[in-house]
Amino acid sequence: MVTIVTLDPQNRRHRRQAAELLVENFAAWPAMEIARAEVSTLLARNRVCLVALNEKNDVVGLVGGLPDYDGNVWELHPLVVKKSEQRKGIGKRLVTAIERAAKARGAVTMMLGTDDEIGATTLSGCDLYEDLWLKVRDIASLKPHPYTFYEKCGYTVIGVVPDANGTGRPDILMAKRLGKRR
Numbered sequence: 001m002v003t004i005v006t007l008d009p010q011n012r013r014h015r016r017q018a019a020e021l022l023v024e025n026f027a028a029w030p031a032m033e034i035a036r037a038e039v040s041t042l043l044a045r046n047r048v049c050l051v052a053l054n055e056k057n058d059v060v061g062l063v064g065g066l067p068d069y070d071g072n073v074w075e076l077h078p079l080v081v082k083k084s085e086q087r088k089g090i091g092k093r094l095v096t097a098i099e100r101a102a103k104a105r106g107a108v109t110m111m112l113g114t115d116d117e118i119g120a121t122t123l124s125g126c127d128l129y130e131d132l133w134l135k136v137r138d139i140a141s142l143k144p145h146p147y148t149f150y151e152k153c154g155y156t157v158i159g160v161v162p163d164a165n166g167t168g169r170p171d172i173l174m175a176k177r178l179g180k181r182r
């Protein structure tokens, strides 16, 4: 059974395991030293950092959230599930948990960016300044890409940052309404 809890800053083992998940899954954190620094950042006072723990009390998932726009909007960043535990519903549960935490702190919108650095969607490898909104409307996946995971969690593509990771490698922006508009 997997439980979702706030990452305890004092728990060095959980912090290390959280950093290991980043190294295992993301090119952006190629080494433990850099990943450990990221985990410290996620533990900043204004942020929320949740982990999924398995029955052995090992970290098998991590999600972070941080406020923006005076707290009306929270950004979901990062989200990761241990490779051996993916496709078992843990990612979806982490998303629900961080949404609940953000909503409890006053958020009306959750947003995120999901990069396409590997030509996994039709938004990659093209000039997004031409027919931008048609391309966004007609987005499709060419290989598995997390944007479809987020769609299953209720997120909508709201835009794109062209060339965010180099020419033709965009960041796909997505958002979800968490509550009533104030």
Ligand SMILES: CC(C)(COP(=O)(O)OP(=O)(O)OC[C@H]1O[C@@H](n2cnc3c(N)ncnc32)[C@H](O)[C@@H]1OP(=O)(O)O)[C@@H](O)C(=O)NCCC(=O)NCCS
Binding pocket: 025, 079, 080, 081, 082, 085, 086, 087, 088, 089, 090, 091, 092, 093, 113, 114, 115, 144, 145, 146, 147, 148, 149, 152
């Ligand atoms: C993306 C990620 C967090 C999803 O977590 P997960 O625990 O595997 O996802 P879940 O089991 O909760 O899946 C929920 C649904 O999304 C689908 N899904 C999961 N990962 C997917 C992916 N990468 N691409 C497309 N669909 C995906 C599942 O099949 C499932 O569909 P269903 O409800 O129709 O059965 C996980 O695959 C991961 O850590 N990937 C590497 C890091 C990453 O890409 N993070 C996101 C960066 S923005």
